[in-house]
Amino acid sequence: MALQLISANHAAGMAATMAGNANRSARGFCAGLYPITPSTECMEYLCVQELLKGQVVRVESEHSAMGVCIGAAASGARTFTTTSSNGLAYMAENVYVAALMRLPVVMVAANRALGPPWNLWADHGDSLMLRDSGWVQLYCADNQEVFDSVLMAYRIAEDRRVLLPVMVCQEGFILSHSMVETEVSSQEEVDLYLPPLDLPHRLRDDARTMGGVDTPAVTEAHRAQHHEAMSQVFEVYREAQEEFEAKFGRRPPDLLVPYKMDDAEVVLISMGTISSTVDHIVDEARSRGVKVGSIRVRGYRPFPELQLKEMLGGIGRVGVLDRDISLGFGGVLWGEVRGVAAPGAISQGYILGVGGGDVRPKHIEAVLKDLLERDSAEAPIVMETNL
Amino acid sequence: MSVMSECPTRQILNPGNSNCGGCGATSGLSLLSRAMEERKIQIVIPACCSAVAAGLFPNSVYGVPALLTTFAATASGATGLSVVARLNGEDTRVVCWAGDGGTYDIGMATLSAAAERNEDILYICYDNEIYGNTGGQRSSATPHGATTTNTPPGGKVEVKKDIMEIMAAHRVPYAATVSIAHHEDAIRKMRYALDQRGFRFLHLLSPCPTGWKSEPSQGVELVRLAVRSGLFPLIEIFDGKRRVVNVEPDFSNDALAKYLHLQRRFRKSGIEPEALAPEIEEHWSALRAKVKCFEEV
Ligand SMILES: Cc1ncc(C[n+]2csc(CCOP(=O)(O)OP(=O)(O)O)c2C)c(N)n1
Ligand code: SF4
Ligand SMILES: [Mg+2]
Numbered sequence: 001m002a003l004q005l006i007s008a009n010h011a012a013g014m015a016a017t018m019a020g021n022a023n024r025s026a027r028g029f030c031a032g033l034y035p036i037t038p039s040t041e042c043m044e045y046l047c048v049q050e051l052l053k054g055q056v057v058r059v060e061s062e063h064s065a066m067g068v069c070i071g072a073a074a075s076g077a078r079t080f081t082t083t084s085s086n087g088l089a090y091m092a093e094n095v096y097v098a099a100l101m102r103l104p105v106v107m108v109a110a111n112r113a114l115g116p117p118w119n120l121w122a123d124h125g126d127s128l129m130l131r132d133s134g135w136v137q138l139y140c141a142d143n144q145e146v147f148d149s150v151l152m153a154y155r156i157a158e159d160r161r162v163l164l165p166v167m168v169c170q171e172g173f174i175l176s177h178s179m180v181e182t183e184v185s186s187q188e189e190v191d192l193y194l195p196p197l198d199l200p201h202r203l204r205d206d207a208r209t210m211g212g213v214d215t216p217a218v219t220e221a222h223r224a225q226h227h228e229a230m231s232q233v234f235e236v237y238r239e240a241q242e243e244f245e246a247k248f249g250r251r252p253p254d255l256l257v258p259y260k261m262d263d264a265e266v267v268l269i270s271m272g273t274i275s276s277t278v279d280h281i282v283d284e285a286r287s288r289g290v291k292v293g294s295i296r297v298r299g300y301r302p303f304p305e306l307q308l309k310e311m312l313g314g315i316g317r318v319g320v321l322d323r324d325i326s327l328g329f330g331g332v333l334w335g336e337v338r339g340v341a342a343p344g345a346i347s348q349g350y351i352l353g354v355g356g357g358d359v360r361p362k363h364i365e366a367v368l369k370d371l372l373e374r375d376s377a378e379a380p381i382v383m384e385t386n387l
Numbered sequence: 388m389s390v391m392s393e394c395p396t397r398q399i400l401n402p403g404n405s406n407c408g409g410c411g412a413t414s415g416l417s418l419l420s421r422a423m424e425e426r427k428i429q430i431v432i433p434a435c436c437s438a439v440a441a442g443l444f445p446n447s448v449y450g451v452p453a454l455l456t457t458f459a460a461t462a463s464g465a466t467g468l469s470v471v472a473r474l475n476g477e478d479t480r481v482v483c484w485a486g487d488g489g490t491y492d493i494g495m496a497t498l499s500a501a502a503e504r505n506e507d508i509l510y511i512c513y514d515n516e517i518y519g520n521t522g523g524q525r526s527s528a529t530p531h532g533a534t535t536t537n538t539p540p541g542g543k544v545e546v547k548k549d550i551m552e553i554m555a556a557h558r559v560p561y562a563a564t565v566s567i568a569h570h571e572d573a574i575r576k577m578r579y580a581l582d583q584r585g586f587r588f589l590h591l592l593s594p595c596p597t598g599w600k601s602e603p604s605q606g607v608e609l610v611r612l613a614v615r616s617g618l619f620p621l622i623e624i625f626d627g628k629r630r631v632v633n634v635e636p637d638f639s640n641d642a643l644a645k646y647l648h649l650q651r652r653f654r655k656s657g658i659e660p661e662a663l664a665p666e667i668e669e670h671w672s673a674l675r676a677k678v679k680c681f682e683e684v
Contacts, residue, residue, distance in 0.1 A: 027471055027474070027475055028471060028474040028475065030467060030470050030471055030474070032463065032466075032467070053474055054474065055470050055474060057466055057467075057470060057504070058504075059463060059466075059500060060496055060497070060499070060500035060503075061496060061497070061500075063459060063460065063463070063497070064460070064462075064463035064466075064496075064497050064500060065463075066460075066463075067456065067457070067459075067460035067462075067463025067464050067466070067467065067497065068463050068464070068466050068467040068470070069467060070454075070456065070460070070463075070464055070467060071431070071454065071456075071463065071464035071465060071466060071467020071468040071469075071470075071471075072467035072468070072470055072471045073467070074454050074464075074467070074468065075429075075467065075468050075471035075472065076471065077467075077470075077471040077474070079467075093457045094457055094460055097456070097457055097460075203429060203452040203454060203468070204452065205427060205452065205479075206452065207447070207449060207450045207451055207452060207453075208447075208452055208453070209441050209447035209449050209452075209453040209454075209455065210453065210454050210455065211438075211454060211455030211456065212438075212441040212442060212443070212444045212446075212447050212453075212455060213438075213439060213441060213442060213443050213444065214443070214444050215443055215444075218443070218444050
């Protein structure tokens, strides 16, 4: 273990490389890779590594990047890719297939708005577009979390109770390009954390067809199993967290990260990096006597509904901050949270920071002020942070 | 012993599949089964008639390990399988079995990239000159003069894309055309292709009675006529350079006329041999020039 000054892209690349190398006694590692800002440096990092038993494939598109991962995973290898925004959209049909075939692919999405009109900056809308693709989705708030989440992702994805792909999301530039001191584990430690992958349904020499034709009845059964596998993630996640702490001496955060929630009467809910600004405002407001807390949603799929419901019990004012917008509806996170809030609670949606808008303390202050003053919830408020 | 007298112990496509009677893909896979012998193969199939033919989960008509991919992911999925086979020292041949739509159209970029990287895969395009699975729409492999469900009333105006020259331009180690009417030639090429390393490409003209509006029993005859008339040259291309013509056509008007008249897809356009002959002639003079050019090197 050593502290290194690295970007989240490099943190992701390092973790994926070590995870890949950790599978050298099994079927090895394969990554299909294609550049797009702001995930490029992660793919470049992997392309210059000396893999112990692995290969990167420098493909011609994100569609093929995921295609390569699907083929390699079907043959039992550990697999990885990384992309952003239009890249995610371009690979979308194969993103679904990786999940439908129950292949434990791991991907790091450096969140960015879609275009044209082109916008290179942070927006959760790209990975949320694939919310229903059957992947586990984790949203990170700092570089350490990106490094640790990639390692955890393999533990979760490859667990026999789960066997699902995992997407680790980190906001473009805010994390992807920010250099932060990060604890980088050693290969020996990673070897101990990630057992060799033995994919039960991989293609072997016998005549097995992966991806044939399903009747409606079979699809219903497959979706039910897939959904059930998702629900297993909660327990598998806890185990992966504990094992992580035992092996690496640090504990990755829970799927929901509460802050000063014990006596909170008002709560602000967010995902990713905005939550650190939120926590700062929570501290400030508390110093003025406002009983406010915050919750960061780190695990978005499966959605930790029961736990969230418990945390929101008795809370009358819930503000949900989305760095995304489902046009014609509102924030995607708000859409999910308002069904979980206590009956009668005011669940107000705020959209801010889309397309990389710089979310500052004053914006969160404005959100909190609005939430405290209102008598009822209304349509989601779309904020322009540049104003 | 003739290659045809050997009965394959393993069939890639088992009986009881849903292919239409007289489907060229059935004949093609039966030839490939004979060529395969004891070799280990994994087959990759995109969306196409042969994907549907797999049948209902958990059953499958495929007698070898098969990965069914999205429409444009044949060559990328195969790349993943092949990379992992090599990492593990396995000599499994990864074989793509894709239609013309998945090859000439939507899968072209993926195919081109895998060829450029010289991935260790054998890519076979069974070309029925139509989107069979979606009910018979045009592809860029549909020949000029053929009617499909979405061509203009007079049939397709554009000429068929030259896939072999596209592959040759990638300098792939081996590319060849395969005829289901020339078994010995077909099996020799399939075996050769199975045993080479790097990217290999086979183009198989695959009669489709449903889309061609022809008699199911006439498939082999139609391909024979396509070869005789020069419409479907039987060739091999090595490293994108050296070219070998395997069967000399007679370029007869008779063969071409029969080929057109046995298929009702050419009826609406009323295209006659005279209209196609110049295209064929031009194609062959370019081909002969290339044969000569690389002979002399
Ligand atoms: C991305 C995508 N677009 C469209 C389709 C619908 N589709 C399935 S098969 C097919 C045509 C296949 O044609 P071809 O590759 O020639 O194979 P064939 O059916 O003729 O055997 C189409 C358009 C699809 N499955 N995926
Ligand atoms: S539609 Fe044509 S290609 Fe498809 S199964 Fe029938 S005959 Fe074969
Ligand atoms: Mg076709």
